[in-house]
Amino acid sequence: MLETSPAALGQIADYFKVLSEISRLQVLCSLRSGSKNVSEIIAITGLGQANVSKHLQILTKAGMIKRQPQGVSVFYEIADPLIFEICELVCDRLSIRLEQQSQQLKQLETLRNSQNIGVTA
Incomplete structure (x- = not known):
């Protein structure tokens, strides 16, 4: 059941704010088929490198994706x-x-x- 305390509702609102940006939804969709590095996400989404990096940071902070360092590269994948x-x-x-x-x-x-x-x- 949904908690109705302002703090709980604020966290829910913040979660949906993360999903309210088209570019972030594109990044999430690009990861649906498996982990990818920034270059692969850029190729799939058509977004610029700075834009993708910004959205990856927001999605990671929100706990929706996770970073997996592999050698000199970092791969991103869906956390949940x-x-x-x-x-x-x-x-x-x-x-x-x-x-x-x-x-x-x-x-x-x-x-x-x-x-x-x-x-x-």
């Missing part, structure tokens, strides 16, 4: 795959909502067309 379940839940809800809106628009269009037919007849 549950992050993708959260994203899937949101995507599913958005898909349902968009489908409902699409149906409503079709109904309005049908209504408008039937009214136009009555006007021209």
Whole structure:
């Protein structure tokens, strides 16, 4: 159950703030298939090196990804795959909502067309 203390809600809000940036979502998606170094993440996302580094730092600090030094390189990987379940839940809800809106628009269009037919007849 969600705690309702301001401190607990603040931590939840901070977690979702991290996910509210498109570039960070791109970085997370690039890591879905496994660990990668900065160069690989840049190639996948098309983001600049400074931008990727900034987002990797934020995601690491938030505990969503972890750093794995390997020789002279550093590889990044998802710390908790549950992050993708959260994203899937949101995507599913958005898909349902968009489908409902699409149906409503079709109904309005049908209504408008039937009214136009009555006007021209």
